[in-house]
Amino acid sequence: MDMLETGITRRGLMAGTGALVVSFSMGRALAREAAPQPAAPQPATPEPPALPGSLDDERFLDSWIRIDADNAVTVFTGKAELGQGVRTALLQVAAEELETDPKDIELVTADTGRTPNEGFTAGSQSMQNSGTAIRNAAAQVRAILLAEAGRRFGVPPESLKVENRTITAPDGRSVTYGELVSGQMLHVEAQPQSPLKDPGSFRHMGRPMQRVDIPGKVTGQPAYVHDLRLEGMLHARVVRPPSAAAQLSELDTTSIEAMPGVVSVVLDGNFLAVVAEKEFQAINAMRALSAASRWEEKETLPDQNDLPAALQNLEREVGTVAEAGNMPSFTGRIFAATFSRPYQIHGSIGPSCAVAHMKPDGTLDVWSHTQGVFPDRAAISEMLGMPPEKVRVIHMEGSGCYGHNGADDAAADAALIATKLPGRPVRVQWMREQEHSWEPYGPAMLVKVKASLDETGRIANWGYDLWSNTHSTRPGGAPALRGARHKAPPFPASPAKMQISPSGNGDRNANPLYTIANKRVLWHFLPDMPLRVSALRALGAYANVFAIESTMDELAILADADPVEFRLRHLEDPRARDVVQLAAEQFGWSNMPMPRNRGRGFGFARYKNLAAYMAVAVEAEVEPETGRVRIVRAVSAIDSGEVVNPDGIRNQTEGGILQTISWTLYEAVSFDRTRITSTDWSSYPILRFASIPDKVDVHIVGRPGQPFLGTAEAAQGPTAGAVANAVRNATGKRLYDLPLTRDRVRAAIAT
Amino acid sequence: MRIIRAFSFLLTLLLVAAVAFLFVAWRSEIPVDEQAASAAHPPELVAKGAQLAAVGNCIACHTVPGKPAFSGGLAVPTPFGTIHSTNITPDPETGIGHWSEAAFERAMREGVDRDGNHLYPAFPYDHFTWVTPEDNKALYAFLMTRQPVKAETPDNSLTFPLEFRPLLAGWKLLFFRKGQLQPDPGQSAEWNRGRYLSEGLGHCGACHTPRNSLGAEDVERHFAGGEAEGWQAYAIDENSKAPVPWDAESLAFYLRNGWHELHGVSRGPMAEVTGNLSLLPDSDIAAISIYVASLMGEPSPERLQKAEQLRAQFGGGRIIQASDSQTPPAPAASDHPGAAIYQAACATCHESGRQQPFGGLNFALSTAVHAPNPQNVVNVTLFGLPPADGKASAVMPGFAAMLTDRQIADLLAYMREQFSDEAAWQDLEAQVANTRSGKYHVAVRPSDGIERAPHNVGAKEE
């Protein structure tokens, strides 16, 4: 890896600003994004002290914060705005510790040419990683500036006041940050401890702040990579094979090349695309090209009607996720059941899009809504056989992604096409049907639970077996990119490995947070992926919490206990108890009988068992004649640690609840033995306005001074459990298979 | 004197006639059954009743979309004014919670409510009279175990003097024959089962048979095509205009799935019928199909030959869907003013070859384009097929805001000319205008689904 140390000056862009011009090596960043990571550590340098958040990886303060002579403040984050509002929250954090106004900060987000490498914007970790890094860096920068001002004024730094980027001495002399900064002042390694502000003196953190991106988005400003229009830009469309294993057998492109506006037909193995001057010309040429292509297809997909058997047949390895007490043995009151979850899509409303430009100097710029600019760069450069430093991946917003969707693939498509048409930028957008068919899906899962109660009505034994693929096949290399799999020669799929970690993957939240004496949790790992899968919001936590929370309600019934009380009976963590109690109280939880065909349901989890605490109670209405379920209201409580933007937490949690209602009631990818058959919103329906709840409430438990815990993925598991439990409560029937469609509910009622 | 005598004679005659009429018209009240709503019914009977209620499509008329099932209140426009469906939940005050089984049975068999009032034939007792006592028992058990809903039925608004219900006795004298359907021994048991379901509870003829000026089905023209809620109910006898003739197999597939690859998707009021039939066992679906297909007769050799061509062209194949599900617009095939609109706005989906039910149907296969009355294609062009609520369904946007009446008229005239050998439709523009304005009332629903979502787009009333 050391050979890369001589790489480019990543802060070349900053040269000539008269402020901190810092060049530092790319070595570390490149080493970390290369995949797979080397297993053997380099020998014998002493471990540096651990630093807070992502500072541990990018240790220099000026990687995060730059102050120009004109007092302009720029903050850099390796995280990306995905519609979750992180841009606003990071500005609040930076403004707080820098004692300035958020509007006076320029925030630069994920860009391999400018920002720190923070891996992926995923897992509800942006605030833990980047928020923590920026907050600490900002506090340390403030301390450095105060010390410098104190030195200049000859007064102790504690006597200085700081407001709006200006430091004032007790005698009234003042100096701006910009006037103080010089040379390498901020090019210093961060310290493990930072003089963080006391939450009592916060001006920005912990208060609702309007999202900085919304005004532009509602007035038609360019906001997304889709809106990027570069001089001389061409429009491309890809033609994907009709099914994943299809091979191109016949193609005559003559008539297509003659179509109006067509610049080029790109054919590279099974990778097929067309480039035209105008967008609709590219679309028409794509349709003609698609019609002119012949493919040999193979039956490689499992039998959708017997998915549980198909999943169990794919099992190759078993890992222990958690064990406690004795090997569970089941006597007395026992509940046993099998739960399942289908393949589900991310379903961004805007299909994936990217722009790539192969420049005359032999470098390639790619604008993408990827969740990880650095890993995507590594994958793209590997695919193209280009050195990574010749590729720059710049994040621009896309439509909400909710995990690993087609973003990286579209970026690869654009890059692949651009390298064949050097000189002109190329914009690629996927069609709706392509997004539905080719994005990596949230994996199907199967869960078998068996649990028993002791005489006192506590859970004594718990056996939990889950069958799942990995939930992450993100770019870590070229094989993760669709284009790389299709081009010639193709990059073969890299085998998936089971990895059991505290935060979990397919096994995320498989280990219940509830106190249970004897338990065993196993992951039956399925390395083969007949349908391409990857990270979908919450990963395995969605299905695992659905199964666990469904089981908790059944056990509560066996124990003749109230579901909320039964949960509390098994919860020791006071923060867990707080959200459960708050949600129940705000909902008006009781055991009063509900009107006929109405039910209430409860769900709780601590995301990953180490992040945000979330509890939700819902009221469902079931129409027995049609099986239609509508969630009438949802009341939730969330503890995401220290609150930065309470309205951001509310917005994300409301969204999480509504999206999960849609997953849970309606959504399943459909396929025959060869092809995906759910290719648009008519064949893969999602929540529409007709079925939204009357009311969704989010109550925040603030924890000033505690670490950030993240928010965006906390709601999925608990909401799925609450919805299933409400249907159970309304109908008297337990449904085990997601989604809880009309037909399934109606059939269950009829039995 | 003679005049007076003659007058009093006439008066007497009139009085006698009136008394006789009232005697015929008069029906006794069946006493309140306080226990009716709380009586227990065996679950098997309730389950059987659920299936029968699905055959009867009861939920469609007796529910306002977004309101509780069976609670009534749906406005049913008729040539004689607007009738509101009644609340048939077991609510004692506003529903049928005080109805004994005998009262229910009488309503089904004779079209008389518990109080003894004659019911308007919008409630198709001319069909329901054939339902067997056992089936009525099951239906009763099903309805009496529904959730009681307190919902007053709005008053009807009918043209004078039709609000005077005893007059309905006269209508019944003319058009209603109470009775039981006698099996036709010359036909199979399946056929007879199909006949019982279709002609009785299924009341297919209520929509598919034309009505006379007094609103009664024209028995001479059984299944020759009628209308419902602003939609044409196609002829399902030998007059069927389906380009590929129906047979028992294709009908069964259509009734089971709500679509057929050579006929398209069910929509309008038929969507609810196919949506409901999903509760039925295959054997009943097959029986209905066998019976209805038998009434369509043997298609002519030319029709069969044409159908073979269509089948070869559009049947069974799987298109390559490697990009999206549309096809590039072709240049307009003629200088007909509708041709360019068709190519740009319709052909990209309707000629893409994407399979049913989600793809646009090729109009060479469309009964709507071949039908004598263009109403259905006018409706779909204007209002589209709204998405079903949380359920896979064909979706088509409406073109009302995009196309003027003239443009739609041109477009449909072109499609008629291009895809059928039938005579041109007349006065298209006016028909489009009346449909758009709501002068001609159309209920818009998603394809293949019983839509009961609150506020859902499928319930749009145009």
Add this chain to the structure above:
Amino acid sequence: MAISLKVNGEDKRIDADPATPLLYVLRDDLALNGAKYGCGLGQCGSCMVVVNGEAVLSCMTPVMLMEGREITTVEGLGTIEEPGPLQQAFIEMQAAQCGYCIPGMMMSAHALLRRNANPSDEDIRQALGTNLCRCGTHMRIMAAIRRAGELMQAAGLPAAGEGRTG
């Protein structure tokens, strides 16, 4: 083919294949960002614009049909410096997550509010029947549209019936 359009009050002349969906003309020829490609099938509403007062799916509308019609996109509702009432309401209610679907929602709402500045929740749900949101921002979108109605009424802006065409 040369086509004349009136977009956000301005006369535009563009040269395009007459079958080109309005969406691509707005985005690529006129560089307007508001209307978004979402499905190209009329199923999601991201491309919604208002034509002569009514909500229209621009992805399904051949531009040749728009000759002489008045087209409004979200850019026509106000600017970032001076947002119109609907834009103000969406900002005030923070009614966006990723925001991709929002301009389409706003155009459906705009057509509704022109007819009825005081819509019921049911009216709003009905008017947004075509529009999909994946982030789950529905509750805020509803609130923003109600709020926009209030702002429009307070400002005495035109509502009922104006601009409807046959």
